[in-house]
Amino acid sequence: MAERQITEADLRARVRKLLDEAHPDRVDQFTFRGKQYDLGLAWVHFPEGFGGLGLSPAMQAIVADEIARNAKTLYDDMAINPIGIGMGAPTVLTHGTEWMKTTLLRRIFTGEDTWCQLFSEPGAGSDVAGLATRAVREGDYFTVNGQKVWTSLAHVSRWGMLLARSDPDAPKHLGMSYFLLDMHSPGVEVRPLHQITGEAEFNEVFLTDVKIPADRIMGKQGEGWKVAITTLMNERTAIGGAAARRGGGSIGILLEMWKERQPGRFAADCETVMRDRIARLYIESELLRLTNQRARAARKAGNPGPEGSVAKLAQAEMNKRIWECAMDVLGADSMVYEAGYARRRPSLQSRTTHLAMAKYQFLRARANSIEGGTSEVMRNILGERVLGLPGEPRGDKDVPWKSIPRSA
């Protein structure tokens, strides 16, 4: 879209107007963010009328800054509606119907509607495009049957971005359609999925004869993969612990834990070996941070290099090693798990101390090299898309999806 000319001063003025009309310290979340949307300050790079002003994305920072200068109550998109705001809104804007844009974007931003993403299936992990959930057209409706998994927020979501197979006779990437699923529809059952910590960060979603109106489709029937790409491009593979400032993040906690270590826990020579190991991890974290910085600089300069693609792989593998090292710093105490394994929804309150954080992260980090693309898949991407190495012989392309062998 054409970018409008508007100065930083204009923008700051508009934000102050917002604050005059609805100040976050005085009105509630929905009112304030509703107003913010109406004034085009939700996503300034979105078109006017849809929460934006057609500006450059970079200018959103000015809005945040001006609000921060004038208000105590600050809202975090990631806390309010991470998937809706992070992935739902851009997808709706690019592929949604008029009705979706006019009705849903505002409620996404205010947080009235929480969104979730229904892509992964038990039989389709690394191979998402192999998914088996069926959507059969019957008149004005699609009838959907299947199971989705690893669905964060499904239990509190009003809308789900659903990828399902509408044509099993087409090749895998061509037979999918992308639906907007009302999570309150009959036949939608959400079950908590408990993980290594006992907590249920994610859900399983069972879909039984779920009816979806044909006009809830995004993009064209059979072109769901194209829409899914838009969603995935906006996915934040936000693995915890990336250091924003030097010595911050996971490595910062490890360093502090080491400095606070219990005296006498290690023999002197063992401490030296640990020191070498911690220095190694510090170096790698620092270099990941600097490499991300180079990536940003390169993007700004308009020539994005390979630096970006390495981050996910490096971060995932490093994070696991950092927390393994933290457990070694705790020594025998690492055998004690104060938090316990009660089956519950995650609670951050229980992880306020370094000790609790380290023990939780040691377990949680195991998923870093699986979620949002396994390290094996990331290495394929680096090898093929960045280095240009040839792909493997594929038996699952250019053949009807239904003829491809797959796990139950």
Place this chain on the structure above:
Amino acid sequence: MAERQITEADLRARVRKLLDEAHPDRVDQFTFRGKQYDLGLAWVHFPEGFGGLGLSPAMQAIVADEIARNAKTLYDDMAINPIGIGMGAPTVLTHGTEWMKTTLLRRIFTGEDTWCQLFSEPGAGSDVAGLATRAVREGDYFTVNGQKVWTSLAHVSRWGMLLARSDPDAPKHLGMSYFLLDMHSPGVEVRPLHQITGEAEFNEVFLTDVKIPADRIMGKQGEGWKVAITTLMNERTAIGGAAARRGGGSIGILLEMWKERQPGRFAADCETVMRDRIARLYIESELLRLTNQRARAARKAGNPGPEGSVAKLAQAEMNKRIWECAMDVLGADSMVYEAGYARRRPSLQSRTTHLAMAKYQFLRARANSIEGGTSEVMRNILGERVLGLPGEPRGDKDVPWKSIPRSA
């Protein structure tokens, strides 16, 4: 073959008879070993008349022991004719013609004829069965054209075990034939192949219109791969440094180098880190030795387990790390290469000190994970043959060899 009943005492008596008739301290190598062959003491598990007595292979140790008790001059098969004795003899015995057995086996054992193996090619490394050297039948002769590489001893060999393609229209494994090549034939050109150390341990062998009599074929025409398997089964992937006794081999040298290290070369804390690393390598060497021991015990007990197959992979990777560590022990001195890189044939004399040994091995060991099967191929073998994991989709099977894409 049926094993004859003969006691250890009988065997020792027979060895003493040999020593009476031709004592190694008094007669020359050919005479002594010729007599040893004639008395069936060369390979006691071979049939009578072919250097053996039809006994169990285990009893060869008794022969060696009895000779060692009564003579100063001891001959090492590996020094005399490693490929001829290690691989040539068993292949001739299993697949050779009468003429080959009666004429060649004895000369292999005495060392009158040195043998070499002509399998690998520039275009066929890990994929030996993809080899391109052509053998075209013309009446009673085959005409051979092609290039072989990594051929130890080719420059001093009288006979070569040559694998060549006699039928390009057959699938790769079915179109090969196995020839006994007279290395003195016209059209055989041997060139030294210099390696990372400057030395030429190996050769390139160029074959230009070389004529081989049809009766020099081993096994049937087109069944060369079957014969090659026999040869390869007997190949000694003898990577230097395997510790026979505790703390022996490469790790023993590393340990001694560490103890003899120059004072003041490392800061105290650096020494601790090195100590941890050396202990790790000691542990792995020791466990490789013990695992090999378990493999032997298991074979004796008649139930060979996976222990054997892991040795090659583990040994190759470990050996590289041991010599890297040795270089670190030398510190700045590792920048000096006293031996120099003169292009010559290998000379053991130049590696009598630990220092020279370590620097040479640091370079030479790089080939350990390549020669006799790369570590990547070994991991495939462990994964598929030992663990039973499925193979990859293959495009080079069941199609004519000539239609398979290959490197120049």
Place this chain on the structure above:
Amino acid sequence: MDFSFTPEHEELRQTVRRFLEKESTEQIVRKLMETESGYDPKTWARMASELSLVGLAVPEQFGGAGYGPVELAIVFEEMGRVLFCGPYLSTAVLAAGAFMHAAEAAPRAKLLGEIAAGRAIATLALAEASGRWDLESIAMRARRDGARWRLEGVKDYVLDGNLAGIVLVAARADDGLALFLVEGGAAGFERNPLPALDLTRKLARLSFANTPAERISGAGDCAPALERVIGQAIAMLAAEQAGGAQRCLEMSVEYAKTRLQFGRPIGSFQAIKHKCADLLVETEFARSAAYNAAFCAAGGDDAELAQAAHIAKSYCSEAYFHAAADNIQIHGGMGFTWEHPAHLYFKRARASSVIFGDPVAHRLKLAAALGA
């Protein structure tokens, strides 16, 4: 050292495996790990009587089976495969070993039989607040009080310390390290179960406030005897770790053969295949390390045992952790769920790597022993 197991050994392995396949299913493990005592007394009784596993290494004169560390290691390897829940390491190895190697004749005669018969759960309390198992770190003092002794202080990370009826405590007397017996109900004796990372093995913190105790070690320093006991316990733990690592590799391989992605079994991808191959090497090395330690323990040369223990504890700890971690990775998201057993092995592997000292500590002790 000759490694060959006899047909009798194979038979023992099969017997134990069949027993555990029934009595230590995943379902049973999950049930027991949620209980406080963490074991099933009925199963324990059968292990003692029917299979005489509890007294397997106890001399026959004390009602044991009269076998040794090699046989015991076979049992531990099998237990490790199925995450057996029960006070076996504490009772059958630590406590029984302490009675055999460090106790005087009278208490030995009185209590070793009780252990072998399965009538008493027992443990040996070594580590303290520092969380180190090397005997030099034992600071707790014992004070003579007439014929008896009194203990003051805290023992931490005590295996099955919450349920053991017989608690043996290593503490410092005037004549060196000594071993003391504390009865369950003794005055000033308090037990605090610790919430464990690895639910399949129970830990407790034991506090002693002027607690009466009976000295069971003879006159003089019993440190050498305790070193032997710890060395043997390490050999057994290493066998358990090797068994666990093997089971993780088996689970990975089974899954990699059947799990299809991109129309192929994931095990046909080299990324997975080669990971499994590397695990195979480590697993075989781990078995060698554990068997070697067990044979050294049987051999009776303390210096040999010490070195073998350093090797086994450092290597098997890391091999098991790698196998358990890669097992989660190879199973993908499913391996991260509570429902799948992968995490139980992962937590067992992590906790086991710390007990009796971590890999670095043992490697550096080995280096010292080698004069490096």
Place this chain on the structure above:
Amino acid sequence: MDFSFTPEHEELRQTVRRFLEKESTEQIVRKLMETESGYDPKTWARMASELSLVGLAVPEQFGGAGYGPVELAIVFEEMGRVLFCGPYLSTAVLAAGAFMHAAEAAPRAKLLGEIAAGRAIATLALAEASGRWDLESIAMRARRDGARWRLEGVKDYVLDGNLAGIVLVAARADDGLALFLVEGGAAGFERNPLPALDLTRKLARLSFANTPAERISGAGDCAPALERVIGQAIAMLAAEQAGGAQRCLEMSVEYAKTRLQFGRPIGSFQAIKHKCADLLVETEFARSAAYNAAFCAAGGDDAELAQAAHIAKSYCSEAYFHAAADNIQIHGGMGFTWEHPAHLYFKRARASSVIFGDPVAHRLKLAAALGA
């Protein structure tokens, strides 16, 4: 720290690359590495005059180009890619840096111009028999002799020490570490070229027997100045290592795309593809480490530079070695031959990891700096 290179930087990189593509081909490298001086004076002259690379970081008042460490690092990264043979690190960084940071005005004015003009090859002798580059290990003493000084002892592993006309020597005077100038033909001064593992970089052992020398550092300890010089040299060496690592990865990728086995390019096998992917990560990290060190060197904060140097030297050394070693592995047998350049990078990588201190030494110094 902002990392962005300017268009001018890009231009410099292209200029240098084009020059080296002509003047440092593999054939030229192989020719020069067999010579004793190890460089081509004609090429050197053009580098000084036409491209003013020799004095790139020398202030204009001394006839240099007046640029700094960032520009210099770009040149080193390019030189590392092609294994450039020449006394650049010794002359343009160590010696020039010593004159700029540790020398008094007079000798600086007299000799820095000679270096920038390409008329003098120079080096800085630091390490001694111990083979350590940390200044504390310098034991050599300088004795005052009227207006001059006399040096006694041996300097070892001196970069281009066999050909340098200007030899700067760090030795201990009564007022601390000081810097001395020894002329080529000085009495009692002997040079012994060392047979190098890495033929592309020349080393020598220098002996001084009551050798007359001129003190060029001012009164007082010049250790801090020398630390800065070493830190900058490490930044440059790290850039060279990063360049070499990138080149090795490129060679591997090119080969993996074209080499067919089993009817497929070997790069289509995950065993090779994932090895390359991991090397890509390491190579990108190495570049970040080298650039960071260069920018810190330009920044002028000595403490910052010291930390960045520890990071760069330890990481780039290992990354380069991994890339060079895997490059041999990926090339298979061919990578092991003398004819193939893979071994030249491998030897350069190995030798470079030792110069100015090995990775462990730098990591432990970093740990100390972090208070860990």
